[in-house]
Amino acid sequence: MKVLETDRLNLRRQTAEDAAFMLELWNDSSWIQNIGDTGVRTVEDARSRIVNGAVEMYEKLGYGFYLVELQDGGIPLGICGFAKRDFLEEPDVGFAFLPRYWGQGYAYEAASAVMEYGKSVLGFTRIAAFTSEKNEPSGKLLEKLGLQFEKLIPYPGSDEMVRLYSVDV
Template sequence: MILQTPRLRLREAEASDAPFVLELLNSPGFIRGIGDRGVRTEAEAAAYVENRIRQSYAEHGYGMWVVEPLEEPVAIGLAGLVRRDVLNHVDLGYAFLDRVWGQGYAEEAGRAVRDYAGRVLGLETLAAIVNPDNLASRRVLEKIGFRFIDERWLPGWPQPSAYYETSHHVGADHHANR
């Protein structure tokens, strides 16, 4: 386990998560909000887990983690950190199955990942990119302390992305408690 919140557990993705990843990547909300990854079979989903998600753990020590409710350990989403060559800062990301939207999971997981990035990894600034039309996701980012910077055209994306950042001063919590 990487993180735990009052309602959620975030853990590394495993090959056995392929059925969940296949469902998530092909959910209408994922395709509309993030994009079609072209993953159509469990074998392709297993390769996605290994070559995209787990590869990030090996290269960077972080990545997208599987999100499960504590009361029922079944995967409902992904949340974590992504290193993109086209951004100056590590990117906070999340995606949840459509059926669990509106329950506050993205905010709870996003806040925990943001805090982990500062407290454990020492990252002072995080980025986030989102489809400009995805108002719910934009609200989540704003609730957890991200501020809108501008819209940017990123290579390989068919439209501009809304670009957000948040900064924390490493050790700020420690100093505040003195």
């Protein structure tokens, strides 16, 4: 189900049929380095994670991480959307794209549309985000989207500190 459309992209809800793409994304070295190892190693594991993760979140919250694909040809590039995490008061925006699609403005285009959707459709008044301390490119993109760095916070269940950003919308 398509949720958003931009000049070049469609953002739609993930389905079990996206398992092969998500398996590739979750096992990309940039995902593992910047987000973490999901432990998903098979297409069947990926299907299960989509159904028990993204699909469940759509049903429970009405939003989640959307699959981002090119309008022309429907080629999947990455994901972008919102999550609601127990350790944050407000929903947080996030994005991840395969490296071969970096540097082409896709993440900014998708995240800009998602931010507007959060404000105008979902009624968010404040949006958060976080990145690993070392992930400078994502931090710069968050700032380009209007979020401001607040502070370092501990990431639950790990020794890692993450950079917290937020914006009133």
